[in-house]
Amino acid sequence: MEIPKDLKYAKTHEWVRIEEDVAYIGISDYAQEELGDIVYVEMPSPEDSYDKGEEVATVESVKAASAIYTPITGTVKEINSDLESTPELINQKPYEAFIFAIRFSDASGFDELLDAQSYEKHVEQEKDSH
Amino acid sequence: MIAYLPHTDEDIEAMLEVIGVAGIDQLFADIPRELILKEPLQIPAGLPEHEVYRRMRALAERNRVQNVSFLGCGSYDHIIPAVVSHILSRSEFYTSYTPYQAEISQGFLQAVFEFQTMICELTGLEVANASLYDGHTAASEAAVLALNSVRRSETILYSSTLHPFTRQVLRTHFSNLPVHLEEIPSKNGTTDLVDLVAKLRPGVAGVILQSPNYLGYVEDLSGLAQDLHDNGSLLILSANPLSLGVLKPAGEWGADIAIGDTQALGLPSYFGGPSVGYITATEKLLRKMPGRIVGQSLDQEGKRAFLLTLQAREQHIKRERATSNICSNQALAALATTVYLATLGRQGIREVAEQNTQKAHYLYGRLVKETAAEPLFDRPFFNEFPIVLAKKAAEVLPRMEERGFYAGVDLNRLDPSTPEGTLAIAVTERRTREEMDAFVEALKEVLR
Numbered sequence: 001m002e003i004p005k006d007l008k009y010a011k012t013h014e015w016v017r018i019e020e021d022v023a024y025i026g027i028s029d030y031a032q033e034e035l036g037d038i039v040y041v042e043m044p045s046p047e048d049s050y051d052k053g054e055e056v057a058t059v060e061s062v063k064a065a066s067a068i069y070t071p072i073t074g075t076v077k078e079i080n081s082d083l084e085s086t087p088e089l090i091n092q093k094p095y096e097a098f099i100f101a102i103r104f105s106d107a108s109g110f111d112e113l114l115d116a117q118s119y120e121k122h123v124e125q126e127k128d129s130h
Numbered sequence: 131m132i133a134y135l136p137h138t139d140e141d142i143e144a145m146l147e148v149i150g151v152a153g154i155d156q157l158f159a160d161i162p163r164e165l166i167l168k169e170p171l172q173i174p175a176g177l178p179e180h181e182v183y184r185r186m187r188a189l190a191e192r193n194r195v196q197n198v199s200f201l202g203c204g205s206y207d208h209i210i211p212a213v214v215s216h217i218l219s220r221s222e223f224y225t226s227y228t229p230y231q232a233e234i235s236q237g238f239l240q241a242v243f244e245f246q247t248m249i250c251e252l253t254g255l256e257v258a259n260a261s262l263y264d265g266h267t268a269a270s271e272a273a274v275l276a277l278n279s280v281r282r283s284e285t286i287l288y289s290s291t292l293h294p295f296t297r298q299v300l301r302t303h304f305s306n307l308p309v310h311l312e313e314i315p316s317k318n319g320t321t322d323l324v325d326l327v328a329k330l331r332p333g334v335a336g337v338i339l340q341s342p343n344y345l346g347y348v349e350d351l352s353g354l355a356q357d358l359h360d361n362g363s364l365l366i367l368s369a370n371p372l373s374l375g376v377l378k379p380a381g382e383w384g385a386d387i388a389i390g391d392t393q394a395l396g397l398p399s400y401f402g403g404p405s406v407g408y409i410t411a412t413e414k415l416l417r418k419m420p421g422r423i424v425g426q427s428l429d430q431e432g433k434r435a436f437l438l439t440l441q442a443r444e445q446h447i448k449r450e451r452a453t454s455n456i457c458s459n460q461a462l463a464a465l466a467t468t469v470y471l472a473t474l475g476r477q478g479i480r481e482v483a484e485q486n487t488q489k490a491h492y493l494y495g496r497l498v499k500e501t502a503a504e505p506l507f508d509r510p511f512f513n514e515f516p517i518v519l520a521k522k523a524a525e526v527l528p529r530m531e532e533r534g535f536y537a538g539v540d541l542n543r544l545d546p547s548t549p550e551g552t553l554a555i556a557v558t559e560r561r562t563r564e565e566m567d568a569f570v571e572a573l574k575e576v577l578r
Contacts, residue, residue, distance in 0.1 A: 040442070042417060048281065060417075065442040067451065 202556025254381020
């Protein structure tokens with residue numbers, strides 16, 4: 001299981017890459033593995049605004065449908081339109097296949113995100129509880 | 131008389147012994163004493179089979195099945211080709227219920243797939259489901275689909291020209307949900323579109339209209355879809371699917387969702403049901419469609435095969451976030467519609483729809499010209515129209531019945547806002563010229 005050191009993670013298994021005032025959000029290697037073959041990603045509309053913790057996208061696999069939440073309040077700057085025709089990119093390269101990007105104004109919301117080491121611990125705990 | 135119970139006294143005794151209970155009564159010990167019957171129900175003893183037949187036949191003969199029907203308002207007296215009931219009564223269809231096990235349900239799945247395809251072609255939209263319970267509940271499902279698809283929406287606008295039952299079902303369905311329903315008034319028999327457009331605002335998920343509406347009048351929806359889309363709202367259009375043989379379908383009006391009831395396509399009126407609801411939508415809304423969807427695929431040998439698909443929407447996968455909670459469909463009744471449509475074909479549907487239009491307009495012309503009845507409004511209609519009698523409908527209808535006619539539906543009884551004495555008269559392809567001429571003479575007599 002790959003957990004890149006340069007990214008932040010949410011307990012709901014999103015990864016976050018912050019570039020200035022934009023946060024790129026995808027799902028972790030562990031999440032894609034758990035979901036199985038991903039067949040569809042339901043995207044938000046660009047420019048729509050979302051509150052922290054709100055459901056922004058849905059990732060559907062052959063066995064489940066999972067909500068993707070935003071860890072920060074802001075507006076949708078960009079969606080990864082490649083995923084509309086090739087959603088399996090999330091299985092193949094989970095950390096390159098961002099799902100959407102949020103432009104934010106207040107970075108303090110990121111305080112609750114985990115670093116790679118804490119996220120790994122969180123995943124281990126979750127595996128144990130299964 | 132045999133009781134038709136599979137267990138002998140010995141069986142019962144053996145089972146009681148295994149579970150260590152002295153008698154069957156003990157199994158019901160939890161039921162409060164005062165709720166238990168003290169003596170047998172006061173019902174007549176059983177009858178031999180042939181006596182039951184005799185009794186039932188005598189009851190059936192009291193029905194006035196020979197009366198000529200001009201009843202409509204959602205349930206019509208159409209010709210149903212014999213092939214429909216023939217296919218329907220084949221045990222392969224009649225006894226199989228739910229197609230979860232795709233590999234042994236190919237016949238039914240294919241029939242439903244054909245149903246979906248033909249409903250899409252009729253309505254001019256892209257995706258259909260395997261059917262809903264009826265046209266009225268289809269309206270509720272369409273409203274839910276709109277609310278789930280339009281972000282931060284909580285309002286559904288609907289026209290007061292929707293069938294009164296549809297309006298009742300909508301109000302019941304949403305009565306305990308955080309959804310705001312708002313009725314758009316009508317003007318001269320059709321929806322007041324100026325009022326509708328004025329009510330558009332953020333939060334409106336969709337607008338439900340019906341054409342031909344419950345009075346029978348055709349709504350003019352030119353430009354409406356654009357106004358709605360500019361507001362981020364969806365257009366939901368309900369239609370008698372048979373009318374689409376001559377009228378513009380939802381897709382051409384720019385609607386996002388089409389709904390209705392397929393009773394007119396191969397199903398008798400029975401006593402008001404069972405019927406079939408249909409729902410079709412643009413491909414964009416596919417992932418939020420309610421109910422079952424049958425898809426076409428290939429099996430491991432590369433042959434065409436059918437299956438239930440896109441189940442991620444449904445509650446057994448998406449749990450509390452599901453956008454489909456129907457989990458069923460009107461399989462057998464939808465099959466009737468499928469066989470009906472396949473039998474008639476594109477040309478046949480057009481022909482039936484044209485006959486409905488022409489016959490209804492013939493009768494309308496004669497009634498307006500020759501009797502004391504007045505049209506409610508002067509508006510284009512398909513196969514039914516309202517006329518206002520100089521007398522109460524409750525007075526006229528029994529007298530027409532004595533003369534061999536079910537003359538129409540008393541609209542005031544259906545919706546008290548309609549003037550008293552308003553009769554909705556439906557004319558299908560099944561009515562002959564002789565029947566209509568006799569109807570005019572009978573009504574003249576009764577109104578005299």
